Amino acid sequence: MSLYSQKFYRLLYDWYDSNHRVLPWRETSDPYYIWLSEVILQQTRVAQGLEYYHRFVSSYPTVEQLAAADEDDVLRLWQGLGYYSRARNLHKAARMIVESQKSKVESRDSLFPATFAELRALPGVGDYTAGAIASFAYDQPYPALDGNIYRVLARLFDCDIPFDTSAGKKHFHQLAEQLLDREHPRQFNTSIMEFGALHCLPTSPDCTCCPIRDFCQAHATGTVELLPVRKPRPTLRDRYFSYSIYITPERKTLIHQRTAKDIWQHLYEFPLVEHQTEAEWQAFQPSAVNGDLSPLNFRFSTFTHVLSHQRLHARFFLMPVNELPILRDTITVTWEDLDNYALSRLTIKALEAIH
Numbered sequence: 001m002s003l004y005s006q007k008f009y010r011l012l013y014d015w016y017d018s019n020h021r022v023l024p025w026r027e028t029s030d031p032y033y034i035w036l037s038e039v040i041l042q043q044t045r046v047a048q049g050l051e052y053y054h055r056f057v058s059s060y061p062t063v064e065q066l067a068a069a070d071e072d073d074v075l076r077l078w079q080g081l082g083y084y085s086r087a088r089n090l091h092k093a094a095r096m097i098v099e100s101q102k103s104k105v106e107s108r109d110s111l112f113p114a115t116f117a118e119l120r121a122l123p124g125v126g127d128y129t130a131g132a133i134a135s136f137a138y139d140q141p142y143p144a145l146d147g148n149i150y151r152v153l154a155r156l157f158d159c160d161i162p163f164d165t166s167a168g169k170k171h172f173h174q175l176a177e178q179l180l181d182r183e184h185p186r187q188f189n190t191s192i193m194e195f196g197a198l199h200c201l202p203t204s205p206d207c208t209c210c211p212i213r214d215f216c217q218a219h220a221t222g223t224v225e226l227l228p229v230r231k232p233r234p235t236l237r238d239r240y241f242s243y244s245i246y247i248t249p250e251r252k253t254l255i256h257q258r259t260a261k262d263i264w265q266h267l268y269e270f271p272l273v274e275h276q277t278e279a280e281w282q283a284f285q286p287s288a289v290n291g292d293l294s295p296l297n298f299r300f301s302t303f304t305h306v307l308s309h310q311r312l313h314a315r316f317f318l319m320p321v322n323e324l325p326i327l328r329d330t331i332t333v334t335w336e337d338l339d340n341y342a343l344s345r346l347t348i349k350a351l352e353a354i355h
């Protein structure tokens with residue numbers, strides 16, 4: 001029987017009807033809300049994403065309100081989610097959408113981009129997000145390949161091509177096109193995504209009670225646990241950071257904004273010294289930051305923070321001082337004011353540990 005037969009769709013949709021989670025972005029076809037949810041959910045678990053989705057929807061109920069916001073406010077709302085370029089692109093795209101609306105004011109229904117090509121042209125919107133918005137908001141027949149769907153497809157078609165290479169992406173896109181229910185693209189994409197998230201799990205999926213196991217080639221050949229295949233991981237670059245957290249009796253401290261084209265551009269953190277080698281980092285003493293500063297005492301906490309291509313080794317030196325030192329490009333804030341700045345995830349981690 002063909003994989004994309006009506007029977008396959010019926011079994012999948014029946015499974016969805018009885019098992020799916022109720023999530024707010026599934027209860028709407030408003031492209032703005034769907035776009036928000038998709039950007040938030042990239043690299044984020046649903047439970048955490050839900051909280052941020054509600055924050056954004058209540059702070060910026062329309063794309064116009066998001067476009068009118070200050071970038072710093074958007075970043076602050078995003079704080080804790082990581083991958084801040086997503087928030088910056090979200091904001092930039094909102095401004096582009098509102099700008100392009102000015103030429104289409106007569107027809108209020110089609111103000112949000114409504115074609116795959118228009119969606120794909122927005123900053124931060126790749127094939128996946130454009131396909132998701134086109135199918136979820138407009139019921140247009142585009143695949144939306146997220147990690148869950150790659151896994152389900154790899155198993156259904158018993159395909160061991162690494163899905164995260166350009167050849168793999170192209171191949172999986174063709175498989176998704178073959179499988180797509182063109183009559184009901186919204187229902188199909190939603191169902192197969194949820195099926196991957198809840199049933200066809202990365203390890204030990206319950207194949208014995210899988211409704212579509214008769215269509216699953218990996219189940220038939222015994223390769224389920226070997227799929228999907230990824231390309232080998234790149235080696236991570238190690239970096240060594242020493243942060244100085246000065247704190248006066250009046251609870252004042254110093255922070256600075258990262259401006260270089262590097263990780264966490266535009267975010268705030270404590271004064272930083274980056275070391276070239278692990279040995280330099282290990283030997284570092286905070287008094288070396290300012291020869292004339294005599295910390296009364298200090299203690300430090302060490303963290304390892306892994307990003308996609310870098311592994312950061314960071315020490316945070318907590319230093320009670322009577323007066324703040326004068327350091328270039330820093331600003332003085334009170335401890336309570338820290339909440340008003342968009343801080344890097346690593347800085348938040350350190351603050352949580354210190355409290």
Ligand code: SF4
Nearest residue numbers: 200207210213216219
């Ligand atoms: S049979 Fe197993 S591997 Fe195949 S689709 Fe079902 S749960 Fe996934």
